[in-house]
Amino acid sequence: MEGRLKQRILVVDDDPLIRGSLYEVLRGQDFDVEMAANGAEAMDHLKRREFQLVLTDWKMPQVDGLNLLGHIKSNYPDVTVILMTGFGSVNSAVEAMREGAFDYLTKPIQPEELEATIRRALSQYAPPFDSIDDPFAGIIGEDPSMQKVFSIVRSVAEVPTTVLLEGESGTGKRVIAQAIHRADTKRRNQPFVEISCGALPETLLESELFGHVKGSFTGAIRDKQGRFEVADGGTILLDEIDAFSQALQVKLLRVIQDRLYERVGDTRTMRVDVRIIAATNRRLVDLVKAGKFREDLYYRLNVISLRLPSLRERQRDLPMLVNFFVERNSRAIGKTVNGVSEQAMDILCRYGWPGNVRELENMMERAVILTRHSRLEVEDVPEEIRASVLGGGRTESAESDGAPQSSEQTEAEAAADAASLKEALRMPERELILKVLAEVRWNRSEAAKRLGIHRSTLYQKIRQLGIQD
Numbered sequence: 001m002e003g004r005l006k007q008r009i010l011v012v013d014d015d016p017l018i019r020g021s022l023y024e025v026l027r028g029q030d031f032d033v034e035m036a037a038n039g040a041e042a043m044d045h046l047k048r049r050e051f052q053l054v055l056t057d058w059k060m061p062q063v064d065g066l067n068l069l070g071h072i073k074s075n076y077p078d079v080t081v082i083l084m085t086g087f088g089s090v091n092s093a094v095e096a097m098r099e100g101a102f103d104y105l106t107k108p109i110q111p112e113e114l115e116a117t118i119r120r121a122l123s124q125y126a127p128p129f130d131s132i133d134d135p136f137a138g139i140i141g142e143d144p145s146m147q148k149v150f151s152i153v154r155s156v157a158e159v160p161t162t163v164l165l166e167g168e169s170g171t172g173k174r175v176i177a178q179a180i181h182r183a184d185t186k187r188r189n190q191p192f193v194e195i196s197c198g199a200l201p202e203t204l205l206e207s208e209l210f211g212h213v214k215g216s217f218t219g220a221i222r223d224k225q226g227r228f229e230v231a232d233g234g235t236i237l238l239d240e241i242d243a244f245s246q247a248l249q250v251k252l253l254r255v256i257q258d259r260l261y262e263r264v265g266d267t268r269t270m271r272v273d274v275r276i277i278a279a280t281n282r283r284l285v286d287l288v289k290a291g292k293f294r295e296d297l298y299y300r301l302n303v304i305s306l307r308l309p310s311l312r313e314r315q316r317d318l319p320m321l322v323n324f325f326v327e328r329n330s331r332a333i334g335k336t337v338n339g340v341s342e343q344a345m346d347i348l349c350r351y352g353w354p355g356n357v358r359e360l361e362n363m364m365e366r367a368v369i370l371t372r373h374s375r376l377e378v379e380d381v382p383e384e385i386r387a388s389v390l391g392g393g394r395t396e397s398a399e400s401d402g403a404p405q406s407s408e409q410t411e412a413e414a415a416a417d418a419a420s421l422k423e424a425l426r427m428p429e430r431e432l433i434l435k436v437l438a439e440v441r442w443n444r445s446e447a448a449k450r451l452g453i454h455r456s457t458l459y460q461k462i463r464q465l466g467i468q469d
Contacts, residue, residue: 143314432451
């Protein structure tokens with residue numbers, strides 16, 4: 001949203017390639033990022049500027065990640081620390097959590113995991129929204145399906161009711177949850193806290209939600225606030241609510257009904273005043289029928305249910321979203337790209353967008369980075385999207401003499417043509433992947449992000465196309 005201060009992250013790693021890659025990924029997510037080559041240099045950065053989060057390597061010469069963590073917890077207790085290492089083990093994770101790390105990531109780091117972890121870590125720093133009058137500022141939604149969503153958001157804003165957000169992945173459930181928080185005049189200046197429930201194992205999820213007391217389990221060397229406690233007075237978003245175990249579902253039901261809970265290992269009951277927003281890309285009613293989700297909890301969550309429309313249901317918004325992402329990305333990388341050609345826009349509007357707005361956003365970023373034109377043309381649209389919309393097939397050769405052919409000849413030639421066409425189509429894709437890999441120094445995670453595909457898909461294409469480093 002415009003008007004917000006960027007949250008500042010310090011990346012600490014003695015490997016310049018990893019350090020640079022993390023810098024590019026985090027800058028792409030609109031964070032203010034600084035880098036340090038070792039723990040001692042990181043300490044100097046911390047003296048000069050205020051950071052919300054430090055992302056540090058574990059194994060470094062002189063001052064390693066654990067020593068840096070101890071220094072931060074002693075001198076900058078409000079700074080959140082995430083440790084990274086290529087020597088991952090359960091014992092290392094426990095040691096990191098025991099020393100006060102927010103979380104622990106094992107290299108090679110998945111961009112999706114990194115983003116989810118940082119979002120959870122920084123949720124406690126969500127700024128107040130008292131200066132924002134329009135809760136939907138910055139959200140493109142002129143289509144009637146989105147206007148209906150906005151209308152419901154306005155209706156529920158002034159009552160503390162629980163809200164259930166359902167919809168496909170990438171439809172903007174987090175954005176709408178934030179809009180509900182901003183529209184609530186009582187809570188907008190209080191914390192907006194989110195947690196991705198599917199990203200944590202059950203044992204850690206309970207502690208993250210409700211907190212724990214010192215000695216409650218191995219590694220619990222101090223009391224810890226849970227997300228509900230941090231969100232007191234504000235709003236908590238429980239993303240991927242379908243990941244809750246049966247035991248946690250019972251505890252959540254109690255919080256919704258009575259606003260009461262206990263920290264892990266504590267006998268004291270705590271009370272919380274918080275709006276609960278649950279989100280899922282699955283239909284909870286189907287999970288209830290399958291016996292995987294408690295019926296009583298479902299009805300408590302389903303007081304107000306909002307189904308977010310997919311991008312293919314928002315045809316009026318699609319051209320505006322396309323132009324918005326083109327402008328934003330061209331401005332971010334300092335490149336002049338003025339919109340999209342009529343033919344390219346036609347293809348984009350006819351595509352089904354199974355990944356919704358998130359897929360569109362990634363695709364437009366890649367297109368703006370790679371285009372050689374002053375505006376995006378058809379050739380800038382990824383091949384798989386063009387093929388999906390335009391289809392393919394054998395056309396008559398202009399040099400054909402029109403002589404009749406046997407069915408056996410026709411089938412054989414069709415098969416040969418199909419094979420050659422397939423190879424021809426693969427070549428631009430191979431060249432594109434090689435170009436992006438070279439630009440990011442063969443960082444496959446970053447390459448997948450720029451290409452707008454999952455990393456596993458990129459690995460598969462590398463094997464299929466015979467690409468070698």
